[in-house]
Amino acid sequence: MSDIVAVIRSGDRATHGVLAREALNKAAAEAGRRIHVELQTPEGVSDPLDAAALAAAQRVLVVGEGAADPRLAGRDCLNVTLSQVLDDPAGVLARLAAPAAAPAAVPAKGLKIVAITSCPTGIAHTFMAAEGLQEGAKALGAEIRVETQGSVGSEDTLTEAEIAAADLVVIAADRQVELGRFAGKKLFQSQTKPAINDGAGLIRKALAEAKVLSSTETAPAEPGKPAAADAGAGIALGGAGVYKHLMTGVSFMLPFVVAGGILIAIAFALGGIYVYKDEFQGTLGWTLFQIGKTGAFSLMVPALAGYIAFSIADRPGIAPGMAGGVLAGTIGAGFIGGILAGFIAGYSVLWLNRAIKLPKTLQGLKPVLILPLLGVSITGLLMFYVIGKPTAELLNALTAWLQGMKGAQAAVLGLILGGMMAVDMGGPINKAAYAFGTTLLAANVTEPMAAVMCAGMTPPLALAIATKIFAARFTPEEREAGNAAFVLGLSFVTEGAIPFAARDPFRVIPSLIAGSAVAGAICMTLGVQLNVPHGGIFVLPIPNAVGNLPGFVIAMLVGTAVSVAALGVVKRRIAVAGKPAAQTA
Known part of the structure; x- marks a missing residue:
């Protein structure tokens, strides 16, 4: 059996590329196979493949997006995304060993796509997913129209004519979306995260797996799976998951x-x-x-x-x-x-x-x-x-327990809620903490909501400040993005930290978790209360919106400072042309 040959094109996701290489090496070793992996990053090419290895390979694994590689012209290639490799490297190698599948019946080039993106709060992920799909369609040569269902309702609403002319419908949403108008169309559903991370990969997956939505079955399929095509789907049509249903209600x-x-x-x-x-x-x-x-x-x-x-x-x-x-x-x-x-x-x-x-x-x-x-x-x-x-x-007991929390107990709860807000910055863990805070408002328990909002503001604020204080540790693009992150942090849009975390997750995310956890713990310890579930700094001046306003400000400043300090310690200096990068911890 010939050796496995792979080319990883990481684009601006260099860290993900390195992780994908390690995952493939480990999966190949467990399968008793030898593997040669070429990693292409903006900084250059690591372990380039030689002509002999390419010539001996029966099939080449190509990971990620990039310009056409003349070395692979006419070769049998399996194209996958970075996310697919990171999620299931052994499965990707198994697909590589299988016979090549027939090409998709509908090519991406010239395809007409309509899409809807939506997230529970309708603020950041909705529009980031729309942008990811638009960029992915452009890379594949397809036409796309995206309707965003955000916090102020639907924008760029799809017309009946556009839906009728579409070859494919893509729903990238973390909450329920009305599907009745797409009856009879090929439809595929996903959460917003795949669209944000790899829009082109999601479109390719939709092309391969989308099913025609029956006019009598317009309830949603499980995210990441095609819509049901017949009534036999039965009760599974409602099985989009407890989390998604709860987030729709929230x-x-x-x-x-x-x-x-x-x-x-x-x-x-x-x-x-x-x-x-x-x-x-x-x-x-x-x-x-x-x-x-x-x-x-x-x-x-x-x-x-x-x-x-x-x-x-x-x-x-x-x-x-x-x-x-x-x-x-x-x-x-x-x-x-x-x-x-x-x-x-x-x-x-x-x-x-x-x-x-x-x-x-x-x-x-x-x-x-x-x-x-x-x-x-x-x-x-x-x-x-x-x-x-x-x-x-149960509600009375929970309310009494939360209202009676003091000292260490309150600090621990704030520590947990605060840390959760920074783990995935708008993802399922973040939204779980947010839902906990908002639903408790209905029971007149307002302290957890204060901890949640304060902890959600610190990650973008910390990164914005760090790009100014430790400018040498960030790229020019990141330093420019820091200005927007500052505004997003003030507005309680935690997703403003995502671009920084995606580039360097192992250093950035722990630093942000530390600061957010501290901010949440201080809020709970000082008994800070918040009577509204959103708004960031703009609701603080409203009388009685925040109980113990000085405590909220102290928690936000201290949490931000902790994350800035941690980023200063763990982030490495960016290499300048002709000079080596500083090897800081």
Whole structure:
């Protein structure tokens, strides 16, 4: 058996290229094979392949994107992405050993693609994924139109004509997206991360795996898998994952939390902390408090539950989910009961929709009568007789525990939440910490939200400052990006740190985790409170939006300083032409 020959083209992801080389070397050793890996980075070529090795290879593994290599002209090559190698190097080598597959029926060049990108908060990942897809399509010679479903709604909305003319639909989203308008089209779903990291690779995967979406089955497939093409997909169509369903609910809940929290803070500023009492009735402060508390805040849990159910069962799940959310508030089960109600309603309606078969003449009764009636009944009965009382007791215990946390206990929780915010900067771990903070606002527990926002602001701020203080340790592009990172950090957009972490993850990410963890711990220890779930520095001047504002500022400054110091210690100087790089730790 001939040796394995691979070419890794890392582009600006040099660290990922090195990791991919090591992963391939290890996988080849475990398989008892010899491997020759050429690594191409912006700094040059490591371990270049000689002509003899190339000539002896039956098939060449090409990793990453890059210009055409004349040495490989006419050769049988397996093209994969860096992410695919890092995720499953043994699987990639197994594919290399298998016979070459037939070329895709639809070539990428000239392909017409429409896409939607969306993330739970609709701020950073939504637009980064759109940019990744646009760059990937350009590299492959395809046409693409991307609709972004962000925090202010849909932008660049796809027209019916564009959808009709499209050869492929790509959905890169971390929350539920309405698919009804794509019925009859080849469709592929993914999370936003693959689109951000390798848009061209995601498009190639979509070309190979996309399936036609049936007009009767428009619920989402599991992210990273093609949409279901037939009704036999059954209950699996709702199995996009607990995390994605929860994040969909949180994303729809956030506007109620933001609006309600700010209005309540303004009401306190106008009329004092007792503005809600009857003696102030009719005043502007009392009225704003009622709008924020009785209006916006009262819809938080129903929105959370309703859109969790929507993510699972599509539109038929909304009414049962919202009804369950209202009942959760009525019986004292709070946000925990709302989350449970959303999942109960969603999966109940999804099952009913699959199980109930009606003649075509009666199909119209399902979405307007049968599913809402049965869904609301099942959810309501379970909430009253099974879920309600134990969930209410659990919520009361959790609330009492969190409100009673002092000293070391509070510091540990802040340390954990803060560290989570910097681990993947907008990814699943970050969003899990954020969801924990936002849902606790519904139970009037505001300290974790303060720790989460403060810790989420420090990574971009630290990198922005580090690019100025330790300029020699960053590339010109990174120093320029530092200006934008500073603004993003002030705005509580943690994703501003991603470009820096992608270039040097083993040094940057631990440094950022250290600072964010310290910021979170200080916030919790000092009892800092935050009544709104977003806004960064721009909500700090609002009276009563932040409890213990000096403590918040101290935590943010200290956390940022810790990350800056860590970056100064671990980052190496960038090599200048004609001069070796300093070998700092």
